[in-house]
Amino acid sequence: MEFLLVALLAVPLLGFGTVLLIPRERLGWIQGVSLGSSVLTLLLAIGIWLGFHPEKPGFQYVVSVRWIDSLDIGFRIGVDGVSLLLVLLTAFLMPLALLASLEPIRHRQKEYYAMMLLLETAMLGVFVALDTFLFYVFWELVLIPMYFIIGIWGGRNRVYAALKFFLYTLVGSLLMLVAIVWLGVYAEQHAGGFTADYERLRQLAPTIPLELQRWLFWAFALSFCIKVPLFPLHTWLPDAHVEAPTAGSVILAGVLLKMGTYGLVRFNLELFPQASFQYATLLAWLGVVGILYGALVAFAQTDMKKLIAYSSVSHLGFIVLGIFSMTVEGLQGALIQMVNHGLSTGMLFLCVGLLYERRHTRELAEFGGLARVMPLFAVLLLLAVLSSVGLPGLNGFVGEFLSLLGAARSRFLDNFLLVVLGACGVIFAAAYLLKFYHSLMFGEARNPENYHLRDLTWSERLQLVPLVLLFIWIGVYPHTFLNTSELALRGLVAKLEQLRFGVTNISVPPSTPAPERQPPATPAPEPQKLLEEQLRRMPPPRP
């Protein structure tokens, strides 16, 4: 079954190659191939999900091919519950984004579809990579197509936005590169061989002395926090979102931001637990500041895309808060919130995009009273808005509630104020999103240009309805998705509590050893022993 995961990466890549070979006049073929390969990718992702065993610990569908022997770099991929949900999200959003591009993208279509498919490969690669080198390759590869998507097909100020996006993310990720190399060299000096193998590093990294771990933690965290984006590193986001074409915004908000939060869980918590204990409070506070700041700024926006962009800053704050609560509830909430945000913000961007197609403006003041002209649109948008607000019964509620619950019960963040302020963010979200909906839909239709707007076309219905169905599914029965990731996160939290407090009351089934790990060439110091020594040097836990 392992081939499924390889196929998941190969299908969009093959699509990319095929699109490049089709002559640019054959637009129908180009669109057909790209839609077809993205749908096939979605089917593959669903197949992987169905075949996934949530009761088994560790990574599944693991494929490991040797690549650069002297540095122990390999093409290692695999999924666990955490990455699987994000893979599903990516594969699900891509066909919708492509559908939403059929109409608005009117020049250089060949390059556009090629870039979208390359982007899909790279994003999926980020989530399934189990090798630091491979992860970095995919991580940087995401930049290239996104840069072109914003820069060529974007709005008026696109060049500036594309450059800002590229440079901001590159600054963070290059420091991460140094840290990745440093980790490999550390493994060479302490575990008998340079490595980029994530599984080996996971055993080794927590034994790194705290003072060094701090540097590594920040080298990784900076890169991820820029991507999230965590306040105060968020300034690239509104520009990129506003200037990107609709599909670009959907993918940017839906998937690219999740790469940051995914990285925080996968690398920062797993590899540098001791440093994470130290900085959890700081990052959680930044998350909360982001929640409030994003919400307040969103309230003041008159441009619809900017409003949604700032709402992303606010929503991602919940995710960061949930992650650094380091509880099962918080992490589960954060993960499901990543999916939710991808769905609901993706849908909001689609809605703004289709309005823009009709009116070529994004100013809120230009609209009003649309509910009468576009009734179906009004209903679907209402669901997206309510999902984004976090209304119980829809998906947003599950994520935000669990994140806040996690923060409240966290043994690492012993501060209830975080939860109180975070919860205020939910209220603010209701304020700015309902204001947004209100000024679009209700009131007098003063502007005559709005009198004869078309309601949703079939293609648009096809984009929006699947999203709404998922809102309801996750809102009513989140267990389907929570169950996938539960064990992986349980294991992580158990490990963290064990390291911090020495005991844990989270039960995890014994993990099976990772398959076919080669023994180190020279006898390495016992990781367990180093770990114990490290623990002794930690400050004693709070009573």
Added chain:
Amino acid sequence: MEVVSQLYAAAPVVLIGLLAPSVMLLDALIRQSSRISFWTSLGGLLAVAGTGLLTLPASGKVFRGMLQTGGTAALFDTLLAIAGILTLLAARPYLQREGREYDEFYTLLLFALAGAIIVAHAAHLLVFFLGIELMSVAFYALAGYFRTQLRSVEAALKYFLLGAFATGFLLYGIAMVYGSSGALGYETIQAQLQHGTALPTLLLIGTGLLVVGIGFKIAIVPFHQWVPDVYQGAPTVVTAFMSTVGKAAVIVALVPLFQALQPAIGTKLQAALAVLSAATILLGNIIAVVQSNIKRMLAYSSIAHAGYLLMGLVAQSERGWAGMLFYAAAYLFMQLGAFIVVAIVERENEQRLELSDYAGLSRQHPVLAALMAVLLFSLTGLPPFAGFFGKYYLFTAAIEAGYTWLAIVAVIGTMISAYFYLGVLVAMYFREPREALVPVHGGTATASLWLSTAVVLALGIFPSSLLQLLERFL
């Protein structure tokens, strides 16, 4: 019999040594022979590249320890000869467009390449010097090849004067090393150093002077002042050739030289090299940001790349040597490719060399722009291209040697470099063309561009193919 086997092991050197004068003779004997010269050079270089591959296993020293054969030297014979072929292919349409296709060009190119190949084989300081001089003299003449253009003549004169000055340093350094150890062959020098019979102070001064001389040749800050003017003034194909082959050959020669001198290189010299490397990276990249002429921009970026290459020298370890050689190979093809694009876009009398001339290139010439984009991403150091893996490996070497700060400086330099490399991309892809671009006819240059881009991609995706060879030979 032994002579035959020695000649066989040194076949690439012998072959290029015969090829260069014969093309010169052809030129003297046959009128209007540029076509014949071109094809003879091309065939000859193919043969050199082939013999390079054939002699790979013949690793050792020949002619009383004067030349090394096989191994990395033979590997780089092949790579340098291929770079020579790519330059030839790119040069022909360029020179024809300028109306200056004379046979001297091919002769000079071959002499420069002969110098480069001799340097790569040096196992003796005199051979090293000889190779560098042969290469440099040919470069001086090539830089002034457009002898009716003021800028070209200026470039040649500047290059020659400063180059001669640097040669003085180099010779003085060689003399000092000789004075200290009483030997010029690498093996003997190393033996003397290991037995402690060399005079340490003289040796340190000698090594320092060598570094100055070499620093000039590969353009390390603060010996880089000549680079921008010379690279801008010289004909573009010449710049492409000398900024890549010239640098890579010296880098290859540095490995055995510094392996021999290693016992003498204390932590102080290592730290000094690290400072030079950091300064080169930062200065090259920072000044490149404000350039609007694309040749000048690439000139500064080539200075910065010399800084990255130097990181391998700082590490003084096997991984450092391997990283340096890998990056040299990657640099060879990505920089060459980028200059070939410049040569294709350029028009008579130094037209269309400004960044603004690239506006909208992707509209009229999507393939050309896409290949340039790949080369620029590789120069920036983005995966999955060759430049990225080269940097990764060099960072590994530097961090392993305890120079994490140098890796961080290199990373900062990379961020700065992203800005100006992206500037070209912005022009090519995001700006509208100002005037209708005249159709660009690449001719054989296009083939050469495709080849170099393919190498950059192949080295980026399958780096271990080259890396394994390098590691085996070091």
